[in-house]
Amino acid sequence: MRKSWAIPLFLLVAGTASTVAVGAAGGDDAINPQSLRLQAIGDAALAKQQPAAAIDAYEAAAAVDPRNGRAFIGIAHAYEAQGLPGKAVRFYREALALDPNNLAALEGQGKALVARGARARANLNLVRIKTLCKTDCAAAKRLEVALAAPVVAPVASAEAAKPAVVKN
Structure with missing residues (x-):
């Protein structure tokens, strides 16, 4: 706090x-x-x-x-x-400890996992959401979209691009 x-x-x-x-x-x-x-x-x-x-x-x-x-x-x-x-x-894990079937927490955690690059773990959330929904589920569709997005490699803040070497 x-x-x-x-x-x-x-x-x-x-x-x-x-x-x-x-x-x-x-x-x-x-x-x-x-x-x-x-x-x-x-x-x-x-x-x-x-x-x-x-x-x-x-x-x-x-x-x-x-x-x-x-x-x-x-x-x-x-x-x-x-x-x-x-x-x-x-x-999200705290919210899921209170209610393991909370679709908003499962979806949010899945999207956050995707942002961290943990797509396999996010896919487990998608499977859980689909199990809970049984029918068309907006939370599952939104998480599927996040999982389908191309992987973007994060750039560390201390990472610097190497300067190009110019030959005279």
Whole structure:
């Protein structure tokens, strides 16, 4: 977590801990409303192309209610917007731990794996999506398109092109 909001997050979590405990004790599977509000803030920040602010809000949402899989998917989307598919894969995995049949998480993780060059692993996600859908499935089609795209070799930031040797 980022230090800039670690203290306010602690206060937020401490203030809602009793609500979460009561909800869990009562067998209520509903996501904590405060977590949903923070998730909505993350959604708005992501829509405004502010991925860092979105990550902060989504992380707070996940801290308030760790069962909020959509918060983990939001974090993953924000990391993808920053060009960090490796971090995105981790958060899709968190969402899938909560719900292994989450089509959005399977698709997103598959696309992030493709971006990292892990096409074989992404193909496993495609097979899983097709197993879950049974009929025409938009998530499967979008992942198939990503898998069909040509492989582009990433350029490391420290990599430099060798200058051409010119003979006089």
